[in-house]
Amino acid sequence: MHIIARCPRCGYRWWLDAAAADRRMRCRKCYRLLRVPDLTEVPAAAEIIRQAQGEVYVDDTGRTFG
Numbered sequence: 001m002h003i004i005a006r007c008p009r010c011g012y013r014w015w016l017d018a019a020a021a022d023r024r025m026r027c028r029k030c031y032r033l034l035r036v037p038d039l040t041e042v043p044a045a046a047e048i049i050r051q052a053q054g055e056v057y058v059d060d061t062g063r064t065f066g
Contacts, residue, residue, distance in 0.1 A: 003039075007032055008059065035060055 003016040005025070012029035022038035037045055058064050 003036060005034070005036060007034060 005016050006013045007027035009032045010030040012027055020036050024033055024035050026033055
């Protein structure tokens, strides 16, 4: 299984192996530190994103944007 990671800062996307789940990684383009969710968290995260429909964004430090 692969994970498609997307940087929230620059929008760069890349493929990760499932072994990268539940780890922190740096964006390959802008070097921002981001957390790759655990595979069990993905369905819940997708549901939250669907409900928000891009109106609100909360980063990994808890700051809210939108």
